[in-house]
Amino acid sequence: MQMQHFREQLSSDCSSSQDSLDTLSMDDFWTEVENIKESHRTEPDENLEVKTPDDGDVEIDWLHDAGLSTLIEEGGRNDDEVVLLSTLTRTQSAAVQRRVENYTLSMRIKSKQPIRDVRDIFSVSKISETKDTKCSVIDALQPDRQLEHLLPEDNKGEACPDEHETTSPTQGEVSKTKFISFDISYSEQAAILRNSAQYKKLPKRRNDDGTLPQYRRCMNKLGVTRIGDLSAQDMKKIHTLALIELTALFDVLDLEVKRHKTVKTKAYDNKIFGVPLTHLIENDQKIDPNTKVPLFLKELLSCLEENGLETEGILRISGSVARIKNLQKDLDANFYQKCFVWKNIHQNDLAGLLKMFIRELPYPLLTAEYVTAFATVKDISDQIQMIHALNLLVVILPDAYRATLKLLLEFLRKVIDKEKKNKMNLWNVSTIIAPNLFMHKGIPNKIPDGNEKQQAEKAANVVRMLIHYQDLLWTIPCFLVAQVRKLNENSNKKYDKRLKNLLKKIHTDKHDKQQQQLNKVIKIQAPQLLKDTMEVQLNSEIMVRDLVAQFQTQLNCSNWDATNTEVTQR
Numbered sequence: 124m125q126m127q128h129f130r131e132q133l134s135s136d137c138s139s140s141q142d143s144l145d146t147l148s149m150d151d152f153w154t155e156v157e158n159i160k161e162s163h164r165t166e167p168d169e170n171l172e173v174k175t176p177d178d179g180d181v182e183i184d185w186l187h188d189a190g191l192s193t194l195i196e197e198g199g200r201n202d203d204e205v206v207l208l209s210t211l212t213r214t215q216s217a218a219v220q221r222r223v224e225n226y227t228l229s230m231r232i233k234s235k236q237p238i239r240d241v242r243d244i245f246s247v248s249k250i251s252e253t254k255d256t257k258c259s260v261i262d263a264l265q266p267d268r269q270l271e272h273l274l275p276e277d278n279k280g281e282a283c284p285d286e287h288e289t290t291s292p293t294q295g296e297v298s299k300t301k302f303i304s305f306d307i308s309y310s311e312q313a314a315i316l317r318n319s320a321q322y323k324k325l326p327k328r329r330n331d332d333g334t335l336p337q338y339r340r341c342m343n344k345l346g347v348t349r350i351g352d353l354s355a356q357d358m359k360k361i362h363t364l365a366l367i368e369l370t371a372l373f374d375v376l377d378l379e380v381k382r383h384k385t386v387k388t389k390a391y392d393n394k395i396f397g398v399p400l401t402h403l404i405e406n407d408q409k410i411d412p413n414t415k416v417p418l419f420l421k422e423l424l425s426c427l428e429e430n431g432l433e434t435e436g437i438l439r440i441s442g443s444v445a446r447i448k449n450l451q452k453d454l455d456a457n458f459y460q461k462c463f464v465w466k467n468i469h470q471n472d473l474a475g476l477l478k479m480f481i482r483e484l485p486y487p488l489l490t491a492e493y494v495t496a497f498a499t500v501k502d503i504s505d506q507i508q509m510i511h512a513l514n515l516l517v518v519i520l521p522d523a524y525r526a527t528l529k530l531l532l533e534f535l536r537k538v539i540d541k542e543k544k545n546k547m548n549l550w551n552v553s554t555i556i557a558p559n560l561f562m563h564k565g566i567p568n569k570i571p572d573g574n575e576k577q578q579a580e581k582a583a584n585v586v587r588m589l590i591h592y593q594d595l596l597w598t599i600p601c602f603l604v605a606q607v608r609k610l611n612e613n614s615n616k617k618y619d620k621r622l623k624n625l626l627k628k629i630h631t632d633k634h635d636k637q638q639q640q641l642n643k644v645i646k647i648q649a650p651q652l653l654k655d656t657m658e659v660q661l662n663s664e665i666m667v668r669d670l671v672a673q674f675q676t677q678l679n680c681s682n683w684d685a686t687n688t689e690v691t692q693r
Contacts, residue, residue: 149576149579149580149583151439151551151554151555152554152555152557152558152579152583153579154439155554155555155557155558156558156562158441159482159559159562181225181381181382182195182222182223182225182226182229183195183226184382185222185366185370185382186219186222186223188363188366189219189363189366189367190203190204190207190363191204191207191208191219194219194223195223195226195227203614206610206613206614207363207610209613210364210606210609210610210613211367211606212308212310212311212371213311214308214310214311214313214314214371214372214374214375215308215310215367215368215371217371217374218367218370218371218374219367221374222370300336300337300338300339301337301338301339302338302339302340302341303338303339303340303341303507303510303595304340304341305341305343305514305598305600305601305602306341306343306600306601306602307602308368308371308602309368309372309508309512309514309515309600310368310372310374310375312508313372313375313376313508313511314375316505316508317375317376335549335587335588335591335592336506338507338510338592338595340595340598343601345601345604345605347598348598348599348601348604349597349598349599350517350518350525350597350598352599353604353607357607357611360607360610360611361518361604361607362518362519364606364607364610365515365518365519365603366519368515368603369496369512369515369516369519372508372511372512372515373496373512376503376508378499378502378503380495380496380499381495382492382493382495382496383491383492383494394455395417395419395454395455395458395480396451396454396455396479396480396483397483397484397485398484398485399484399485399486400417400484400486400488400523400524400527401521401523403417403419404416404417404523410459415522415523415526416523416530417527419454419458419480420480420527420530420531421530422465423473423476423480424477424530424531424534426465426468426473427470427473427474427477427534428534428537430470431470431473431474432537432538432540432541432544432545433541433544433545434470434471434545435544435545435546436471436545436546436547437470437471437474437538437545437547438474438477438478438538438547438551438552438555438556439547439551439555440471441471441475442469442471442472442473442474442475443469443472444475446469446472447472447475447476447479450468450472450476451476451479454476478555478556478559481531481559481560482559482562482563487560487561487563488524488528488531488560489516489524489528489560489561490520490521490524493516493519493520494560494561494563496512496516497513497516497560497561497585498561498585500512500513500516500585501578501581501582501584501585502581509585509588510588510592510595510596513585513588513589513596514595514596514598514600515600517596517597518599518600518603528589529593529597532589532590532593533593535552535556535590536590536593538552539552539590549587549590549591550583550587553583553584553586553587553590554579554583556586557579557582557583557585557586558582560586561582643660643661644659644660644661645658645659645661645670646658646659647670647674649674652678653677653678657674657677659673
């Protein structure tokens with residue numbers, strides 16, 4: 124049934140996610156861009172350095188983050204890597220293989236002997252399986268060696284009820300509900316879609332009204348797993364698998380993303396603006412150990428929600444630049460002294476503070492490593508594949524950044540809920556927030572020169588999808604949960620064997636120790652009392668009084684009158 128839904132959507136959902144947005148104004152976007160540029164002119168240069176890794180280093184960093192670094196190191200694979208590789212799908216395996224091959228090639232170019240050959244890692248059979256990715260739709264989704272543990276056993280083609288899922292904030296931007304699959308590897312779905320003759324023959328339909336469909340997930344026996352439902356240990360495995368899956372998806376879609384690495388910046392002294400997000404939250408946890416987002420941001424958004432949601436043009440209409448600068452200085456000086464008063468601050472100034480806080484983060488809210496990947500999502504033509512890519516990127520984000528992004532998106536959805544009062548719909552909000560997320564000072568070329576209007580529309584569309592589909596995006600795909608279960612099962616088998624060996628050793632050592640104790644004998648010699656040496660077998664239960672009793676018995680057997688002896692009297 125699930126396959127039927129998937130094939131039906133080949134015809135219904137292959138329209139471009141970059142459908143024409145010509146009828147939607149981009150004026151807010153360019154106004155916001157000019158405001159950002161103007162604010163940057165009045166600010167001192169920050170000592171933020173962002174590096175793009177050299178050839179070879181990219182693969183090293185990727186393999187390290189994917190938990191597969193020993194594939195290119197001496198000593199070969201460890202047990203954990205063998206278990207991880209055994210759970211990968213064909214497209215995931217191909218992604219890993221490609222990184223190892225790229226590393227080997229870059230080492231050869233640098234005239235360095237590669238440590239390991241890719242053929243030592245992937246057997247011929249696995250390489251042939253990778254080549255079979257370009258197979259038919261039916262063959263690709265058969266429960267074979269690679270996908271058997273990923274496909275659900277029973278599928279009901281029904282929408283999965285989700286009490287957290289909400290309708291779109293702007294009813295005018297919602298079309299009929301469609302189904303979306305989270306059960307099968309996204310990269311496998313993309314490979315099937317790419318190779319489908321049905322998909323290749325379909326023309327790209329254009330949706331001139333720029334509406335977003337409402338998606339519901341197909342019911343699955345695993346249910347809905349939300350971020351935060353799993354243990355920290357399982358989330359670490361999810362992060363690893365999501366990175367591999369995202370890379371595999373981009374490989375199938377012929378998209379290449381180079382992750383940036385940031386260099387540590389200077390220390391910060393009890394400030395709010397321009398402080399790394401993780402540093403800010405660590406300081407705030409000294410005040411509130413349970414907080415996962417900056418306390419300043421929580422209070423700011425709370426104030427806006429209480430008084431500013433119905434303000435016409437909120438986020439769009441800029442506050443006073445001078446007042447915002449003074450508020451920034453006042454917050455840096457007085458917020459943690461609890462001397463700052465939120466009352467009577469103009470709501471547009473608060474909205475300006477919110478956007479300034481996002482822009483002033485030393486590292487982008489979407490992280491230096493993945494902001495380029497978020498931006499690349501706009502180049503994906505299929506809307507469902509865009510959702511899949513965004514879902515993986517959200518899962519990969521560090522906890523602090525993910526939680527802060529969710530808090531921001533929830534607030535933006537509340538703004539859109541009040542559209543009739545504040546005149547801010549989903550598109551308006553997206554065009555204003557997009558430059559603040561993507562135009563970061565430390566990351567170049569977010570909006571490439573040339574064809575700026577189309578690039579700007581695409582960037583705003585990515586933010587629009589983050590807001591609109593946030594309930595779907597903040598869930599963990601069923602196939603990743605299934606892979607983690609398989610990973611845990613294989614790991615448990617390995618550790619069960621180790622545990623059995625350990626218990627066997629403990630039992631053997633205990634038995635040997637008992638035998639050694641049983642072999643201990645004490646010899647008592649008393650020539651004046653006993654004719655022969657008395658031997659007593661020792662064990663764990665023998666007491667001194669037992670020795671005395673045996674000694675007395677031995678005396679009686681020797682017909683000595685112990686009561687008349689000096690030793691016995693004492």
